[in-house]
Amino acid sequence: MTQHLQLAALVEACHWIGAKGWAPATGGNMSVREDARWCWLSESGKDKGSLTTADFLQVEIATNKAPSGRKPSAETGLHTLIYRLFPDAAAVLHVHTVNATVLSRVEKSGELRLSGYEMQKSLSGQTTHLDTLPIALFDNDQDIDALAGRIEAYSRENPLRYGFLLRGHGLTCWGRSVEEAKRHLEGLEFLFECEMQRRLLERR
Template identity: 40%
Template sequence: MDSATAAAEISPAARLAAAEGLVAIGAQMHAAGWSRATSSNYSVRLSADPLRLLVTASGKHKDRLTTDDFVLIDESGGAVEPDALKSSAETMLHVVLARDAGAGAIVHTHSVWGTLLSDIHGPEGVVTLAGYEMLKALPGIKTHDTAVDIAIFPNTQDIDALAAELSDRLKAGDDAVRYGFLINKHGLYTWADQLDSARACVEALEFLFECEGRRLKL
């Protein structure tokens, strides 16, 4: 199947709806202070087989995104269409999450609290969130009387190596990458089956990171 045929299989209406949703996410994440400058990246899975993801193009201010600022990519992380914009440098992380975690939407943020907590707890490789009511906003959690571990990966610039490690941990059923993960001094990745659910996960985890950060400060 050539790239033109593969791209044509994606409904223009579905692609536009995904792009509009991602534009809205970008505006919200920027307004919240979680996607400043040109940081962060987001994606929506448009097809599982063959894998097709609509991913933010590199170097875009997230409060100024338009529906043209996204790239359709395949399972290799490459652009499906000719003359496409360059996708995020972290595209392969999106591919791994869509493929191995079954993510329908992925949101990556660079918040102050997530960045600081990833540094403070970096040597432990995990930050634990326990006892907060907001934990119930995460899929499958029914009570505040629980604890969730969020993995922290080193801030390597070798995205292929990071993607391979993430894939291994997802396939092994590692609970610390069930809801999201942090990259040390970098930011949060989280995901869900659809964009609205991924937004809820981001909002919940960023709230919890701020609670933890303020608790340590106090």
């Protein structure tokens, strides 16, 4: 897929995310890989529901630098980390959904464990609802370099697949294409909503 088509697909996904209300108040950030050296990342402070291809900046994966001098997203270091850790990752989506944000605070451990949901199969490689699916959960940090370091250290000892949660912040997920990243986002968000409802009902 050419760079133009990749960006066009990402812009379409951003409009879909905006319409869902998953990136309110200019929150969230999205990116697509260009090649081993570069990615394209949404500019800071832009409404994700009305982005155009001109609102994405070329960023060097190794250095987090944008040659244009414009300001990429505050979470640039998390996107580039994913591209470094996973050479097959082609797109990264970071959203602030209510379910992801609240669950990340309710769950006190370092993982949100999902099991028994048929929709687990919306995630690549998952073939049964009987699996227990761990979603890594990290404490939020305004120091993105420090946060990226903790995530990278975790990944050396634990499989990091599909996405991770930041406590009180939201979900970051990825895929081998924009379409797969979008499917992972939609699948995880559905699973988070089910888990929220399950926990609420069990408390009654």
